[in-house]
Amino acid sequence: MEYLIKINLSGGVVSAGDLYEILVIAENAGAQHIRFGNRQQLFFSIPGNELEDMEMEMLQAGIVYEIDADKYPNIISSYVCDTIFSQEGWLREGVYKDIFDLFSYQPRLKINLVDRHQTFVPFFGGNFNFISSDVSNYWYLHVRFPKTSQFYCWPSLIYSNDIPVISKKAEEVILKNRALFYDMPDIDEQLFFDMVTKGTATHMQPMTVPLQLPDFYLPYYEGFNKYDNKYWLGVYRRNELFEISFLKEVCSLCLETRIGQLYTTPWKSILIKGINPGDRNDWGFILDRYRLNVRHASNELNWQIEDMCEEGLTLKQHLVREFEKADLRTYRLSFAIKTQSKTGLLGSIIIKTQPSGNFEVLHTADFNPNSKNYISYKKRVKAQNLVEQLIDLCNSYYQLSQSKTKIVAPLVKEAEDLPANVDVLYQCRHCLTVYDKAYGDELNTIPAGTAFADIDTYTCPVCDADKDSFELMEKR
Structure with missing residues (x-):
């Protein structure tokens, strides 16, 4: 019999010293490998007869863990992207850390903290998806109700320090009212908003500009890569298994070369930033010793x-x-x-x-x-x-x-008044969801080829806005 141990690494970041301590405990309990998860957490398996001793070591080290469970999903973040995959905007290390420190409870629903300028960390994989805005220290919030595909765009921007407060209250509202907000086909979003904000003192700003996300591309996240006057190293394992002995050497070299933190990614890899050029050979020696490739195909x-x-x-x-x-x-x-x-x-x-x-x-x-x-x-x-x-x-x-769709300014004319060679689509002004008749809308059982004008009543499949909320756009 084996037990699966899960440890949350809040925001996907862990100090080299803390990770080394976890690795020693895992190794003492008979584990040989570590895995990382989609939510930047850490897993290892141990034999059943080692559980009691492992629990004692975890208690002494003050490490929070779960056994064969995922009751408390990890808070994930785009902290890993800072300075290497994203250098725009106001979101930096200190902001992430301040928010993490304000969480005084273990969330039971999934929380994402993501910089909108990057595309390495998914935006909408959580139940509470906080996405940075252009206003310093203010965030968009897109709620995905548990066990549903229904998203709700919070109508105002949320202040950084209020993220834990809003998250806790929203979680309590959902879990105490499952018949209203959990695994339900039709959810009253206004009721949810009213229940969360009632008695909650927070700093919110009106949303003047809807969320606009960048075009997707996945940055190459392996190997040695230069940034500023230093290097970062990404390590991916095809079988998802990282040898504990390898990770212990990584932690030791981090401590020796004054690198304080390691990062886990939603792609089940690890990343080390801040490698001095003079130390690059030492990192190469570790990769050589464990025969690790760091240039897999995209x-x-x-x-x-x-x-x-x-x-x-x-x-x-x-x-x-x-x-x-x-x-x-x-x-x-x-x-x-x-x-x-x-x-x-x-x-x-x-x-x-x-x-x-x-x-x-x-x-x-x-x-x-x-x-x-x-x-x-x-x-x-x-x-x-x-x-x-x-x-x-x-x-x-x-x-x-080859003929990529580009959204340009809304057209003043109605679709039927446009020249025949102008192709059009419709976009929700609230959440930017697009209706294209070439695809239809499977969620609303509208077949491909159906013109928007021919739909009698329509609601946005993402934010539930009505048909009048969709603006005519030119497709180029």
Whole structure:
């Protein structure tokens, strides 16, 4: 019998000394490898007869952990991106740390703290998705109600120091009123807002500009890379397993060279910043000693898989091999494999396993993994046809990108008054969701090819705004 131990690394950051202590305890309990999860947490497995001794060591070290459970999901953040994948805006190390320090409770719902200028950390994988605005220390909030695909855009910006307060109150409202807000097909968002804000003293600002997200691209997150006058190192493992002895050496070298922190990523890898040029060879020696490659192909790196899921990992490894054989280009695309019905994995292209052994392939309307509008591409795909269907879909993406859709200023004219050669779409002014008749809207059971003007009543599938909230746009 084995036990799975989970430790949350708040925001995906951990000091080298704290991680070393965790590694020693795991090793003493019989673990040989560490895994990192989609929510920047840490896992290891131990034999059943080692549990009691491990718990004693954890207690003495003051380490919070869970056994075979995920009752308290990790708070994830884009802190890992600071100075290397994102240098715009006001969001920096001190702001992240101040917010983490203000959490005086263990959240039971998922919280994301994300810089809107980056695309490395998913924006909408949590229940409470805080996304930085252009106003210093103020955030957008997009709520995804648990076990649903319904998103609610909070109508005002939230101050950094109020994030823990709002999160705690919103969690209490949801969990104490499950019949209203948990796994429900239709949720009263105004009621939710009223219940959360009642008796809650917070600093909010009116939302004058809707959230605008950047085009997606996944930065290459492996190997030695230079920034400013230093280097950062990213390490990815194809089998998701990091040897404890390797990580102990990493921590020791961090301490020796005055690197205080390590970072985990939602792509199940680790990242070390602040490597001095004179120390680069020492890091190379560690990689040599453990025979670690740090230059995998991009189509190996751009996958999201459920945590501790051997079925998904095996399928991913098979698909990557087939992609390599086909020399398939996957730049600006990301993939997710879902073996469970409701997981928060995001991707441009989603592969869902079905009980029959077949697959369903979906993609977002614009192939941006941070989009919340998924379209079913093929259903009941047999295993032997899966690679072919995925290759066709990837090729379709690049064909579409040759005439990439650009949103320009709203058109004053009605669609029927425009020249026949002008292609149009409609965009929600509140959450920027796009309706394109080429795709229709599967969530609202509107088939592809349906003109927006021909829909009698329509509500936004993301924020539930009515049809009048959609503005006519030109598609170029």
